[in-house]
Amino acid sequence: MNPLEELAQLLAQAVALIGEAASPERLEPLRVKFLGRKSRLSEIMSGLPALPVELRAVTGKQANQFKASVEAALAQRRQVLGVAPAKPALDVTLPGTAVPQGRLHPITRTIEAILGVFQPMGFEVIEGPEAEFAYYNFDALNIPPDHPSRESFDTFFIDTPSPQPAKGPLLLRSHTSPVQVRVMEQRPPPLRIVVPGKVYRPDALDPSHSFMFHQVEGLMVDDRTTFADLKGVLEQCLKALFGAHTRTRFRPHFFPFTEPSAEVDIACAACQGAGCPTCGRKGWLEIMGCGMVHPHVLKAVRYNPAKVQGFAFGMGVERIAMLQYGVKDIRLFFENDLRFLSQF
Numbered sequence: 001m002n003p004l005e006e007l008a009q010l011l012a013q014a015v016a017l018i019g020e021a022a023s024p025e026r027l028e029p030l031r032v033k034f035l036g037r038k039s040r041l042s043e044i045m046s047g048l049p050a051l052p053v054e055l056r057a058v059t060g061k062q063a064n065q066f067k068a069s070v071e072a073a074l075a076q077r078r079q080v081l082g083v084a085p086a087k088p089a090l091d092v093t094l095p096g097t098a099v100p101q102g103r104l105h106p107i108t109r110t111i112e113a114i115l116g117v118f119q120p121m122g123f124e125v126i127e128g129p130e131a132e133f134a135y136y137n138f139d140a141l142n143i144p145p146d147h148p149s150r151e152s153f154d155t156f157f158i159d160t161p162s163p164q165p166a167k168g169p170l171l172l173r174s175h176t177s178p179v180q181v182r183v184m185e186q187r188p189p190p191l192r193i194v195v196p197g198k199v200y201r202p203d204a205l206d207p208s209h210s211f212m213f214h215q216v217e218g219l220m221v222d223d224r225t226t227f228a229d230l231k232g233v234l235e236q237c238l239k240a241l242f243g244a245h246t247r248t249r250f251r252p253h254f255f256p257f258t259e260p261s262a263e264v265d266i267a268c269a270a271c272q273g274a275g276c277p278t279c280g281r282k283g284w285l286e287i288m289g290c291g292m293v294h295p296h297v298l299k300a301v302r303y304n305p306a307k308v309q310g311f312a313f314g315m316g317v318e319r320i321a322m323l324q325y326g327v328k329d330i331r332l333f334f335e336n337d338l339r340f341l342s343q344f
């Protein structure tokens with residue numbers, strides 16, 4: 001038989017046997033049989049130089065093709081036996097891979113709830129800088145240098161290059177009240193704004209203190225805003241946040257930037273005013289500061305205190321969130337522990 005016919009026959013035989021191989025292990029002996037050193041292919045190759053010239057080239061070519069075809073058949077069968085069964089068909093009844101769902105941070109939720117009370121009442125949301133000039137954080141709010149009430153706003157000061165800016169030095173704002181001044185400086189009355197944002201105070205960390213926390217400031221100024229408006233708006237706000245039956249009380253207080261000033265309490269939800277550990281046995285929880293904008297503040301922004309008046313308030317977001325959600329330690333909000341955050 002001439003080598004060309006023989007190779008054709010061998011190929012048919014090899015492909016058939018490979019196709020019948022029942023496991024990947026059965027393929028190796030077939031490879032050795034058809035392509036190995038002692039195979040018929042190997043003999044034909046080494047016999048090439050002895051062939052008549054006209055047969056030599058075609059036989060060589062045919063032998064190479066034979067080798068390639070057998071290798072391809074082996075590879076294909078290997079895949080069918082080895083890889084393919086490991087790749088199961090799509091089972092549409094299996095549960096899908098769950099994509100973890102993101103959620104808003106509880107502080108963000110509480111801020112949104114607070115803003116959501118004031119926006120329908122016509123208050124515009126405004127933000128201001130966290131690195132602030134002392135002028136806005138103190139002076140324009142009727143807290144002159146050396147005034148003892150600066151001490152109640154312990155402050156992080158920022159190294160400010162000399163010569164100091166006229167409104168310097170720079171500091172991390174200790175409350176959101178400076179934004180009141182910034183806005184009034186820029187706009188004529190009337191105005192109604194709420195200002196959410198971060199504030200900073202060098203307090204040691206404990207269950208109720210953090211060196212960074214959030215406040216929402218409010219300001220309303222026009223020619224006839226009164227303390228009664230302030231009461232109405234804040235009572236509305238606290239009922240929206242803590243429930244329609246929430247009782248509130250306004251207690252006289254002092255803030256340099258308001259006159260008169262008040263602190264607002266809500267009846268403790270845990271004991272309904274009777275006194276319990278949650279409220280320190282007082283029956284009431286202090287929730288925010290407020291008052292009528294001090295004439296000195298109006299003058300600082302070139303408003304005429306004889307023509308306009310307004311109210312302002314400021315509340316701590318973490319404190320409200322802790323009461324809303326029953327969180328006992330403020331530090332939980334900032335530790336970014338998913339076991340905590342995913343509960344909201």
Ligand code: DAH
Nearest residue numbers: 175258289290291312313314
């Ligand atoms: N800025 C005050 C604070 O951080 C809170 C405050 C009290 C804001 C009375 C006001 C206000 O606007 O009228 O403690």
